[in-house]
Amino acid sequence: xxxxxxxxxxxLLMGSSLHxxxxxxxxxLEQLRSEGFDALYNMRYEEAKAKFLQMTKLDAGHPAGYIxxxxxxWLNYLFKLRRLQTSLYNRxxxxxxxxVRELDPVVDKEFQDTMxxxxxLCESRIKSNKxxxxxxxxLGVAKGAYAGYETTVRRSFFSSLRNGAVAVxxxxxxxxxxxxxxxxxxxxxxxxxxxxxxxxxxxxxxxLGGVRGSKKDGLLKxxxxxxxxxxxxxxxxxxxxxxxxxxxxxxxxxxxxQTLSAKYPGxxxxxxxxxxxxxxxxxxxxSLQHFEILLQDQSAMNYIPDLIHxxxxxxxxxxxxxxxxxxxxxxxxxxxxxxxxxxxMARLDVGRCLDAMGKHQLAQxxxxxxxxxxxxxxxxxxxxxxxxxxxxx
Numbered sequence: 001x002x003x004x005x006x007x008x009x010x011x012l013l014m015g016s017s018l019h020x021x022x023x024x025x026x027x028x029l030e031q032l033r034s035e036g037f038d039a040l041y042n043m044r045y046e047e048a049k050a051k052f053l054q055m056t057k058l059d060a061g062h063p064a065g066y067i068x069x070x071x072x073x074w075l076n077y078l079f080k081l082r083r084l085q086t087s088l089y090n091r092x093x094x095x096x097x098x099x100v101r102e103l104d105p106v107v108d109k110e111f112q113d114t115m116x117x118x119x120x121l122c123e124s125r126i127k128s129n130k131x132x133x134x135x136x137x138x139l140g141v142a143k144g145a146y147a148g149y150e151t152t153v154r155r156s157f158f159s160s161l162r163n164g165a166v167a168v169x170x171x172x173x174x175x176x177x178x179x180x181x182x183x184x185x186x187x188x189x190x191x192x193x194x195x196x197x198x199x200x201x202x203x204x205x206x207x208l209g210g211v212r213g214s215k216k217d218g219l220l221k222x223x224x225x226x227x228x229x230x231x232x233x234x235x236x237x238x239x240x241x242x243x244x245x246x247x248x249x250x251x252x253x254x255x256x257x258q259t260l261s262a263k264y265p266g267x268x269x270x271x272x273x274x275x276x277x278x279x280x281x282x283x284x285x286x287s288l289q290h291f292e293i294l295l296q297d298q299s300a301m302n303y304i305p306d307l308i309h310x311x312x313x314x315x316x317x318x319x320x321x322x323x324x325x326x327x328x329x330x331x332x333x334x335x336x337x338x339x340x341x342x343x344x345m346a347r348l349d350v351g352r353c354l355d356a357m358g359k360h361q362l363a364q365x366x367x368x369x370x371x372x373x374x375x376x377x378x379x380x381x382x383x384x385x386x387x388x389x390x391x392x393x
Contacts (some may be wrong), residue, residue, distance in 0.1 A: 042266030140170030193218025
């Protein structure tokens with residue numbers, strides 16, 4: 001794992017660490033928080049945002065509503081960019097080393113302004129009472145969410161690292177004051193895993209600087225949140241899906257995906273990830289049946305048809321069903337809902353399917369098309385490689 005990847009990956013990939021203990025909330029705020037997160041995890045982002053905005057109106061002096069609102073803005077934008085799937089972050093280092101043009105200034109300003117309000121309210125409460133444990137926790141949540149946004153949207157990795165480190169320090173402070181605040185282990189567990197994943201030479205340097213962590217301890221902390229946490233169990237499960245995938249613990253990842261899919265049936269990304277994981281486990285028949293069901297699900301197809309076709313194509317590609325994979329990659333690339341980056345990646349994969357079928361001249365036309373498009377992760381480098389040397393399965 002290169003150091004570029006060790007910038008909290010997608011720290012809060014699907015909202016992880018956005019929860020805080022509801023003992024800090026009034027019953028009315030807690031009800032809105034609960035309804036908002038149910039909508040968020042079922043990918044009803046506008047409904048979630050509306051619930052969280054209601055929190056800010058009900059209590060304009062509490063930071064929770066602002067932080068949750070900013071989180072819903074961020075996750076909705078990630079969804080539109082098709083950056084919610086874990087495979088994107090575990091593919092290779094290209095996500096962390098390549099630049100992208102996709103950044104909506106309107107979304108960026110709305111996120112920044114809303115999160116700044118939440119942070120200001122936290123800092124004001126801490127200034128009045130440095131032992132305000134809930135303000136410390138919410139501030140850590142805000143800094144962690146900011147780190148995730150910087151990583152996944154702005155691709156500003158050093159800023160992400162700084163904010164992530166602040167979040168961890170704040171949550172360590174929370175645990176010192178209250179060791180039973182289990183949810184605070186989420187950001188710390190991820191931090192321990194990332195530090196423990198650094199190359200040995202870098203690990204020695206950071207150890208001398210007082211930074212310590214281990215992958216094993218990090219995973220144990222996250223697993224503890226899944227089992228014993230009050231409000232961050234699902235968030236910890238999402239992070240573990242990502243990390244189990246990196247650790248090749250695909251069976252463990254599949255169990256969490258199946259649990260979350262059952263709990264949040266409106267979340268098509270969990271269902272897509274389940275199908276993809278089944279394919280990687282070489283359970284091809286189950287995987288393909290899973291995607292066929294998704295193709296027949298009108299609600300899912302209305303929502304993310306391009307991504308369903310793309311992930312189904314990837315599963316077919318794993319099964320070496322080149323002609324069927326070709327069809328679905330083309331369907332993904334040609335769908336009007338597909339963002340630029342997905343179109344580029346899908347057309348690269350169309351070329352790979354053609355190469356696998358022995359049609360290199362047609363494949364070259366696809367690679368040339370990819371090179372004329374904006375870069376998407378490592379697509380240009382791969383297209384140049386395949387232009388010289390055909391893809392071979």
